[in-house]
Amino acid sequence: MPIPPPSHSNIDEVKFDYKPKYQIFHELMIKRINNVLLVSSYYDNFILEEDGRLSDQIFEEFHNLNLRTLPVITRVATASEALSLLKEQTFDLVITMRRLGDIDAFSFGSQVKEIQKIPVILLLNNPADVPYLPDATSGEGIDKIFLWNGDSTVFVAIIKHLEDKMNVEHDTRVGLVRVIIVIEDSIRYYSIFLTNIYSEIMKQTHRLISEGVNDYYHLLQMRTRPKILLASNFEDALRYYDDYKQYAIGIITDARFPREGILDESAGLTFIKIIKKDNPTLPIALQSSNEKNRIRAESLEVFFINKFSRKLLKTIRSFMLNYLGFGDFKFRLSDGTEVSRAKNILELERAIAAVPEESLIYHGSNDHFSGWLMNRGEFEIAQRIKPRKVSEFSKPEELREFLLSAVNSILIEKTGGVINDFSRDSFHPSIRFTRLRPGSLGGKGRGIAFLQFLLNSFLLSDELSETISIRIPKTYVIGTDEFDHFMDDNEELYDVALSDASDKDIKKSFLKAKLDVKLVKDLRFILRTLVAPLSVRSSSLLEDSQFQPFAGVFETYMLPNNQDLKTRVKLLCNAIKLVFASSFLKQAKSYAESTGQSVDESKMAVVIQQVVGRIRPNNLSYPCFSGVATSYNYYPIGDYMLPEDRIVFLAAGLGKTIVDGGLTYRFSPKYPEISFYSTQDQMFANSQKQFFAIDLDSKSTSFERGEDSFLVNSSIFDLDPETLQNIADTFDYNDQAIKPGYRGDGAPVIAFSNQLRYGGVPFAKLFTKILRLGEQTMGSSVEIEFAGNFQQDRGKKTTFYLLQIRPYTQYEVILDEEKEDVLENQILIKSCLASGNRIISDIHDIVYVKPEAFDKLKTQKMVSEIGEINKRLKRKGTPYILIGFGRWGTFDSSLGIPVKWHHISGVQVIIEAGLKDFQVEHSQGSHFFQNITTANIGYLFINYKSKEDTIDWQWLLEQESVVEDMVYFRHVRVQNPFYVRIDGRKREGFVLKPDL
Known part of the structure; x- marks a missing residue:
């Protein structure tokens, strides 16, 4: 019997309403006592300040109770001074002592109220004064009388008592805040009671703060x-x-107090009987100086407090802790x-289960x-539990299930978003997003936190929620402060990190460095x-910043995390160090330079995320x-x-296939049934042939193969049958055709037909909604990484995990709309699939793979050649x-060609071309492509089979101004510059030959 989930806001295409998760808290305690005027004779002032150290005590008391609204107290010595000041300044409260010279406190109070409509409190500093007060102790001029016995907490009680009175109607209605009713007519006793009750409440709130999810929530x-x-x-x-019965959590009542203007010895007992009839389980304490009332209290099943007891204050505290729920929840049997x-809530969940x-029946029966x-x-949740009776459950285990569901929903709601x-x-294991260390979350961390907020705040649609469960994986972020501490604690790292040392040497130095001991212990705690x-x-x-999002420049490490605890902790710590090190590797330095950034700016947070997947x-x-889902299709x-x-x-399989530029299936959410390939042969040739997975049998305890140390790249035939049946069609070799579904009698074609064409999980609607939500809330185009699992049991929801969101920027360079007159023989390169918005007229150098030397089995060897050429050109700023090709x-x-960014970091225009027997789809969707567009590097795709696309290879091969002719690459420099024009909006681009 699960507790219904919390309500969410809906979102449409035009607008949405966002309220921060804790905004309701901001709307509470609106009315405050900020400015207090204290009127006391010089003698009383001396007693208050010198004997009682009032100023210090008030400050200390507010500080100790974590009260952030310390009032300003202005003091005057006479009534005339006070009245004059009240005409000039605004105050929220006047506290007056009894000795005011030739005017009594009640008359003074009346004059105050004629000037400002504010409460006036009479503060006595001697119990002997109480019997000599005028009969009209609650008459005009004075709102309440308190007794000060040298304990400054009475000032806290006075201020909080008035603030509660001012805010109770609003805060109970808006924030469902609870109420304790205290009935006492003795000035001495209510001064004591309120002081101690407020102190206990503040201490209880402070205890609860330690359960809070963050500092903001604490306040x-x-x-x-x-x-x-x-x-x-x-x-x-x-x-x-x-007025407030639905918010009452307890009552403390005296045995005798005025009723209809007459002191009634049994008023308290009469009041208790009325309440018990209306709410039998509401905790009530009867306080009396007559010990005989203990028997009457027990007969009414209420707590008894003897006013004359030496343990009076301890008894009040005991009632609050054990009956009002201010202490630990003590699970008892019916015999006690x-x-x-x-x-705390977490321990409550564990105890309910055990x-x-x-015990469950006993506590459930008593609310x-x-x-x-x-x-x-x-x-x-408390209001949903309260009306439920134990008798409603056919067996105790149903009650246990109900309570566990309720408590778990609290934990999810507290930590969600x-x-x-x-x-x-x-x-708690259910927490989805945890910051392990302070500091910035970094770009990726911010994106994941924002995704969690979106999922907790907005519903995508009921239709989608029926078939898909959307969430983020469990995520732990080490804030950037830890990176600073790590670098400071290991001072020698900066010397090697900022030097020209090799990537291998930098990683080696970082692995030798020490992480903070407490962080390591916390990681071990989590890994248990x-x-x-x-x-x-x-x-x-x-x-993942808006304009220069360094996508894929730094490193990511996958861990099986299935070895013994010691090994798992060691591998995790080393992976963290290597991520820190990746800020200073060649690829990061090169990309930073190409975008005008400094490596020093790149403080590093670390995201530890549970990998989406199942053991196959x-x-x-x-x-x-x-x-990867993207707002913009180039x-x-x-x-x-x-x-x-x-x-x-x-x-x-894992998303590495996509972000590293492997073969994938692509579709537009608006046209999910339309293939991007004109023939089935093309579709088969460009379908995914391999997939990445984490090797759970790996015996490695180090990162010998870098980021890929625990990964395997397997044949698509090795996918488990269930996954193949969900996402694959079959290429029939006999008929040379693709047939729906996968039966194992042909080659799998990963086309997601079941989800896009045949009524399976509605991917098109899902991605449309998610991208629209991201675009509206981020205020720009977005790119979202995701992963998911289909459920083995029919009827269960597909689990869909959002892994990352980042802005996806298109540069809006406005090009001249006028069509340029270009002669055919002027064109060196022409593309109908171009990205970027550039006009470049100062490039003299062109580097190309020699068509006759290209061999797709030797592309790895080509990397070092282009790296050398790039290094030389970049050194000269050329x-x-x-x-x-490819x-x-x-x-x-x-x-x-599997280059990294630093191998080509000086390039201004990149061309991906094809050959007669080697034509590969373009790079869109990979991190590499994202960084090309982000750095505003021109990109042209040349389809060998297209009549529109062209490269004048004959002209290139005829050029004699060859700077360097290597095994695979040739570097040509011309005297006059090439002219490059790319219009990404029209997807057109060309490079013109230099003027001869």
């Missing part, structure tokens, strides 16, 4: 503390109860035997669960319960699908498809045009 939670309403007669008490206890059924939760500000700061005491594959990802301050029969772990097909119609890249930057060397 706001102070505002949800219970209000205390003080009544001094029967009529006021009954009015308070009638304690069987367990819980200090305690005997008798103890709802009361305890209410005192922790969990009003919604917010950044949770790590604490061992409040850590987290035994599943992990990814350790970079989250630099510069990463071959002991590999991978998701059924992964991919290469739409046909006359109907627009760049704004978005594009999605899908693959089986921009160049680069032509290659994909630049792909991980799959059979698809192109």
Whole structure:
């Protein structure tokens, strides 16, 4: 019997309403006592200040109780001074001592109220004054009388008492804040009671703060503390109860107090009987100086407090802790035997799962669960639990299931959509996003946190929620402060990191350095319960920024995380160090230079994320699908498809296939049934042939193969049968045709037909909604990485995980619309699939792969050659045009040349071309392509079979001004510059031959 989920905001295409998760807290305690005028004679002032150190005590008391609104106290010595000041300044409260010279305090109070309509409190400093007060102790001029016995907490009680009275109506209605009703007419006793009750409430709130998810939540939670309403007669008490009965968590009542203007010896007992009839389980304490009333209290099943007891204050505290739910939840049997206890919500969940059924029935029958939760500000869930009777459940285990569901929903709601700061005491496995260390989350961390917020704040649609469960993986972020500490604690690192040392030497130095001992212990604590594959990802301050998002420049490490705890901790710590090191590797330095950034700016946070996937029969772990969804499609097909119609890249297994430039399936969410390939042969040739997975059988305890140390790149035939049946069609070799579904009698074609064409999981609607949500909330085009699993049991939802969101920027350089007159013989390169918006007229150098030397089996050897050429050109500050065959930057060397960014970091225009027997789809969707567009590097795709695309190879090969002729590459420099014009909006681009 699960608790219904919290309500969400809906979002449409035009607008949405965003309210921060804790905005309701901001709306509480609006009315405050900020400015207090204290009127006391010189003698009283001396006593207050010198004997009682009032100023110091008030400050200390507010500080100790974590009260952030310390009032300003202005003092004057006479009534005339006070009245004059009241005419000049605004005050919220006047506290006056009794000795005012030739005017009594009540008359003074009346004159105050004629000037400003504010409360006036009479503060006595001697109990002997009480019997000599005028009969009209609550008459005009004075709102309440308190007794000061040297304890400065009475000032806290006065101020909080008035603030509660001013805010109770609003805060209970808007914030469901709880109420405690205190009935006492004795000035001495209510001064004592209120002082101690407020102190205990503040301490309880402080204890709850340690359970809070972050510092922001801590401060706001102070505002949800219970209000205390003080009544001094029967009529006021009954009015308070009638007005706030649904918010009441307890009552403390005297035995005798005025009723209808006459002191009634049994007023308290009469009041208790009325309340018990209306709410039998509401905790009530009867206080009396007559010990005989103990028997009457026991007969009414209420707590008894003897006013004359030497343990009076301890008894009050005991009532609050054990009956009002201000202490631990003590699980008892019906005979009072304690069987367990819980200090916080997390421990409550564990105890509910373990305690005997008798204990659950006992506490459930007495509303103890709802009361305890209410005192922790969990009003919604407490109100859902309170009406439920134990008799409604056919067996105790149903009650246990109901309570566990309720408590778990609290934990999910508290941590959903917010950044949770790590604490061992409040850590819970259900928390999706945890900050392990302070500082910035970095670009990637911010994106993941934002995704968690979006999922917690907005519903995508009921239709989608019926078939898909959307979430983020469990994520832990080490903030950038730890990076600073790590570098400072290991001072020698900067020397090697900022030098020209090799990547290998830099990594070696970082692995030798020491992480903070406490961080290592916290990681070990988490890994004790987290035994599943992990990814350790970079989250630099510069990463995923709006205009220069360093996508894929830093390193990511995948860990099987299935060895013994010691090995798992060691591997995780080393992966963190290597991510730190990746800030200073050649690729990061080169990209930073090309975008005008400094490596020093790139402070690094680290994202530790549970890898989406399941353990498969071959002991590999991978998701059924992964991919990248992008707001902008650089290469739409046909006359109907627009760049704004978005594009999605899908693959089986880990997303490395996509972001590293492997073969994928792509579709537009607006036209999900339309293939990007004109023939089935093309579709088969360009379908995914391999997939990445984590090798759970790996015995390695180091990172010998770098980022790929624990990965395998397997044949698509090795996918488990269930995944193939979900996402693959079959290429029939006999008929040379693709047939729907996969039966194992042909080659699998990863086309996701079931989801896009045949009524399976509605991918097109899902990606349309998610991209639209991202675009509206981020205010720009976006790119989203994701992964997911289809469920083995029919009827269960597909789990879809959002891994990352980043802005996706298109440069809006406005080019002259006028068509340039270009003669055919002037064109060196022409493309109908171009990206970027550039006009370049100062490039003299062109570097190209020699067509006769290209061999797709030797592309790895080509990397070092272009790296050398790039290094020399970049050293001289010489921009160049680069032509290659297949994909630049792909991980799959059979698809192109697997360069890293630093191998080509000086390039200004990149061309991906084809040959008669080697034509590969363009790079869109990979991190490499994202960084090309981000750096505003011109990109041209040349389809060998297209009549529109062309490269004048004859002209190139005839050039005699060859700077360098290597095995695979040739570098040509011309006297006059090439002219480059690229219009990304029209997807057109060309390079003109230099003027001769």
